[in-house]
Amino acid sequence: MRKLCLFFLLLVPSFTNAQQAQSLSITLENVDYPFPVKFLPLNIEGQDLRMAYMDIKPDNPNGKVLMLFHGKNFGGYYWTNVIKALSAKGYRVLVPDQIGFGKSSKPFINYSFHRLAALNKQLLDSLGIQKAVLMGHSMGGMLASRFALLYPERTAQLILENPIGLEDYRRFVPNASPEAMYQAELKTTPESVKRYYQTSYFVKWKPEYDELVRIASGVNGSSEFPRYAKVSALTAQMIYEQPVVYEFPLLKVPVLLLIGTQDKTIVGKARLKPEDQTKYGLYNQLGKETASKIPGSVLIEFSNAGHIPHLEIPEEFLRALDQNIK
Template identity: 45%
Template sequence: MRKKLLVLAIICLSGYYPQIQAQTIPAQDIMLTAYKYPYPVHFFKLLIQGEPLLMAFMDVQPAHPNGKTVVLLHGKNFCGAYWDSTAAGLSNNGYRVIIPDQVGFGKSSKPKHLQYSFQLLAQNTKALLDSLQIEKVAVLGHSMGGMLATRFALMYPQVTEKLILENPIGLEDWKVKVPYQSVDQWYKSELVQNYDKIKKYQLDSYYAGQWRPAYDKWASLQASWIHSPDYAQVAWNAALTYDMIFTQPVYYEFENIQAPTLLIIGQRDRTALGKASAPEEVRKTLGNYPELGKNAAKRIPHATLVPVEGVGHLPHIEAYTKFITPLLDFLKS
């Protein structure tokens, strides 16, 4: 009995959870129809490149409005649902919160063919806001959403009152350091994904080897498409958006951002697109968020940097209080 307890303790401390968990993840269809989001989901109709598409979004109305709106833009491996705690915190402080799933993600359409660009996603987001008659917003983007938030702020400075970047990717230009992968190569990689690979990537890249049970629902959600008959189309959209991220840097335009900007940077983060395919000597230099955050703060006018020690790629999940406190202070300033 003592030996069994020792083995169980080692498993828990190592962050490993039994394989059976991966086998019990329910398969989701292409629109995550059966997956319940934290707030009611609405759909905005778009016609893009000749194809009718749906953009899912949540519109969280505060009990005591302060007249301000915050738009939350999700990362590459996530959807709007992971903003649940952030939306609650903002709403409780009087903010209306708009949470879109970008086309290609979450409960939004996954087109068979689409030329993705950050400009297109920014236009879609602006069209959604126009339909809701929202003229001014603070824009918060995490990871890939940080690249999109930056592009939105550059395209619509008159709409963007404040910009918040939470561990954004794109603080360096990978295409000058990392070998290019074609869309077909990205697609092949996506087709062989599984729960264990997804969890290992998140464990290594996001959480520095420190896994908590609370993180599992986001890895499970990403893996829920894999056994669906729709997965090939989901994987194709994932490949197209990887190419968008790799080939469309915002890195060279930071000096043009007009909005007051808050950078919330988890200091343990080492995320970098294509890092695994880079030569070892280059790989060591990629994703150095402590330095990347400092450099971005120097280049972005009116920028404030909040380094979050001991935290990785997802401060709003890994260290909510350390994330929401500076965010609310910035929005109220």
């Protein structure tokens, strides 16, 4: 199966029907990442696993490390422009695919943000890195927040790009059993993924965003897709059941919030009535509310962006990041 290069992510405007139809393995072996991928061997609940990561060392290092945590529907591949910009500024950039995501193993385990945070600390330890700036997008923002709460001495700064979990979804989204979430994941199609991205993530759809849909839905054709769907359901359950919103006032590290105010992301949105979907996921309000909870935090809002500012308005986003990173 021909490898599909993501080095030109967001530069290639469209794909042929044959490329769109090509199925992907659940660990994305047939997807090229923009930089070499390494693996940290792990043993969790008696299972030998591996955690994928990119470790990009700059030509002119400034002595600082920045770690990027991806969102639930993504992997390290969508950080390409951020990696290049930070590397050019001298940062060593570490980009893990969390266990259960991207090129990492997809085990059936008890998923928790505490466990994932500990695994990322283990990755830092294995590389001899004592302290890093953490930047988390979407689910990665919940994870980065948990890491900073657990390991403030290892966190130079916490940067949150449109994190989910700024509200407690348990208060208004009906609970669903793991089996129900699994069955819902099995019904995922390219059309359903694109429809969700269009209605929640972006202000205006651009052809290059189809690549994100292709990767997110390309695993559907894999013979191991049921495993992928099960793990996706388990991590969705983790997000729903393990809020961090109540602990924002406890953060003891510098915090930068980078918020696209037109984001409408709600975890479990499909389980809400249409009229209720308009009441939540309001990032034009959630960003301000969150900043007020975190002592000394800095909030930068982008009125022309939704859930993924680093892709939707890259120049503006990277300029704000450069001006406010520690």
